[in-house]
Amino acid sequence: MHTEHRFLSPAPRFEPPAHDTRTPRRRRPLAESAVRRTPHDGRSPRPTVPRDATAPDVRRFAEHALRLTLEVIDRRRTPAQLRAVAAPAVIDVVHALVRSGPARNRLGSASLVGVHVRAAGADAAEVFGTYNRSGRVFAVAARIERGNGRHPAGWAITSLQTA
Numbered sequence: 001m002h003t004e005h006r007f008l009s010p011a012p013r014f015e016p017p018a019h020d021t022r023t024p025r026r027r028r029p030l031a032e033s034a035v036r037r038t039p040h041d042g043r044s045p046r047p048t049v050p051r052d053a054t055a056p057d058v059r060r061f062a063e064h065a066l067r068l069t070l071e072v073i074d075r076r077r078t079p080a081q082l083r084a085v086a087a088p089a090v091i092d093v094v095h096a097l098v099r100s101g102p103a104r105n106r107l108g109s110a111s112l113v114g115v116h117v118r119a120a121g122a123d124a125a126e127v128f129g130t131y132n133r134s135g136r137v138f139a140v141a142a143r144i145e146r147g148n149g150r151h152p153a154g155w156a157i158t159s160l161q162t163a
Contacts, residue, residue: 058144061085062115062117062155069082069085069140069160073097073110074110076109085157087157089158109133111132112129112130112131113137114129124145128141128142138163141160144156145158
């Protein structure tokens with residue numbers, strides 16, 4: 001004698017029906033307290049940053065400084081050559097990277113691919129870009145500020161991040 005057992009039950013329905021069979025609800029008018037009483041439309045105002053921080057000389061400095069930094073990390077230049085473009089704390093970090101000999105140096109030398117500059121104030125800018133090592137793409141980011149370096153443009157790297 002053979003009896004059939006049923007151990008599974010149908011799965012519950014989690015999706016709405018294909019066609020809404022209900023009649024659409026009427027929208028109630030907004031309460032008096034919900035009506036907007038200011039002319040503000042909800043968008044934030046654009047910050048007004050002087051164009052000095054996005055001038056072409058800033059981009060040239062950023063490209064030069066990042067290329068120089070990558071060459072120092074690759075041991076193609078000495079860390080002392082960063083004095084003109086970087087703050088002392090950044091030079092110390094780069095010098096520590098050079099001494100530790102990270103594994104990525106075994107991938108070959110770095111070549112800067114692209115650099116983007118965004119103004120972060122009247123005398124500061126955020127710099128970010130990419131570089132290649134043996135066909136692999138890596139990221140680099142920095143903050144540059146005016147008045148902290150001996151570079152002719154007056155800019156210097158004040159923080160640096162590589163990945």
